[in-house]
Amino acid sequence: MTRLDAVPRTHLAHTPTPLIPTPALARHLGLPAGIFVKADAWTGFGLGGNKVRKLEYELSPQRLDGVTHLITAGGPHSNHCRVTAAAAAWLGLGCTLVVNGEPEDPGRGNALLHRILGARIVSVPDRSDRAPAMDAAARQIEKDGGKALVIPLGASTPRGSLGYAVAMVEIHRQWQELGEAAPGEPPRIVVSASSGGTLAGIILGAALLDWPVPVLAVSADDPSGEIRERATMLAQEAGALLGPDGPSQERILEAARTVEVRDDFVGGGYGAPTPEGEEAIRTFGRFAGVVLDPVYTAKAGAALCALESEISPLVFLHTGGHPAIFR
Numbered sequence: 001m002t003r004l005d006a007v008p009r010t011h012l013a014h015t016p017t018p019l020i021p022t023p024a025l026a027r028h029l030g031l032p033a034g035i036f037v038k039a040d041a042w043t044g045f046g047l048g049g050n051k052v053r054k055l056e057y058e059l060s061p062q063r064l065d066g067v068t069h070l071i072t073a074g075g076p077h078s079n080h081c082r083v084t085a086a087a088a089a090w091l092g093l094g095c096t097l098v099v100n101g102e103p104e105d106p107g108r109g110n111a112l113l114h115r116i117l118g119a120r121i122v123s124v125p126d127r128s129d130r131a132p133a134m135d136a137a138a139r140q141i142e143k144d145g146g147k148a149l150v151i152p153l154g155a156s157t158p159r160g161s162l163g164y165a166v167a168m169v170e171i172h173r174q175w176q177e178l179g180e181a182a183p184g185e186p187p188r189i190v191v192s193a194s195s196g197g198t199l200a201g202i203i204l205g206a207a208l209l210d211w212p213v214p215v216l217a218v219s220a221d222d223p224s225g226e227i228r229e230r231a232t233m234l235a236q237e238a239g240a241l242l243g244p245d246g247p248s249q250e251r252i253l254e255a256a257r258t259v260e261v262r263d264d265f266v267g268g269g270y271g272a273p274t275p276e277g278e279e280a281i282r283t284f285g286r287f288a289g290v291v292l293d294p295v296y297t298a299k300a301g302a303a304l305c306a307l308e309s310e311i312s313p314l315v316f317l318h319t320g321g322h323p324a325i326f327r
């Protein structure tokens with residue numbers, strides 16, 4: 001995959017992350033083709049999760065040239081804010097996090113980690129206040145003689161999405177390496193989705209590899225149509241970054257059509273626990289030793305647990321989020 005390898009990035013993630021068979025879970029759920037967990041909770045850097053792979057491309061050496069500060073935004077317990085703050089600290093840069101709403105207890109979970117990692121936190125009342133507050137922070141830094149790099153929500157940009165095309169190359173290789181142990185069918189990938197960059201990278205990776213894997217994306221908040229649209233557009237723009245060597249736009253659209261996006265596990269909204277999600281946390285914990293987070297992977301896990309008469313083996317992409325357990 002030299003075409004992807006040619007895109008500059010800053011190495012942050014500990015990869016490849018393992019692809020772990022979970023036979024007891026598959027037996028318990030009656031899914032004889034098997035369940036494999038792609039453990040991206042363990043990308044390691046800044047306590048890991050999916051945002052690390054995306055940031056590797058957002059924070060390429062070229063883009064960091066002359067930069068003194070990183071600015072990004074999210075909720076008061078954002079995983080993306082945590083990893084961005086860790087990257088800024090490691091790179092020796094300042095970091096401003098624009099956070100909508102106040103955490104119930106700033107001494108717990110990601111809110112605590114944002115502070116430990118030394119970020120300056122600007123609280124705004126609403127999601128819609130985040131973008132103008134990031135712009136204002138960037139202007140102030142420039143006025144003070146610095147240079148800010150603003151990283152959009154979730155690092156879900158075309159560039160950031162490339163991180164998940166790389167993850168797909170890993171999964172594909174790990175699937176081949178299973179050899180005899182690999183089930184006959186290509187796997188179906190089950191993944192949590194929100195800002196869409198992870199899903200976009202999965203789509204691009206499938207197109208790049210010419211690997212016809214069906215994907216089940218499970219929304220953590222937004223309506224399925226919005227997530228599908230966002231991820232498809234990002235996949236197309238990310239594909240364009242690869243130039244003439246990348247997959248054609250038609251090929252990317254074809255891969256996007258194999259994606260099913262579900263929003264019927266969101267429940268009361270972003271971060272609101274659901275009975276199915278809590279049950280999924282107990283099931284993955286008890287039968288796989290795999291700990292899900294309550295905001296994202298619990299809802300994707302609930303969708304997996306609800307699959308009936310599934311004939312494909314499943315790859316559950318664990319996107320991380322562990323600090324939310326300790327909010």
Ligand SMILES: *Cc1c(COP(=O)(O)O)cnc(C)c1O
Pocket residue numbers: 049050051079080154156192193194195196197198199293296297319320321
């Ligand atoms: C951000 C996040 C997601 C969603 O990924 P997107 O690329 O924003 O769709 C899923 N799981 C966890 C743990 C996350 O932090």
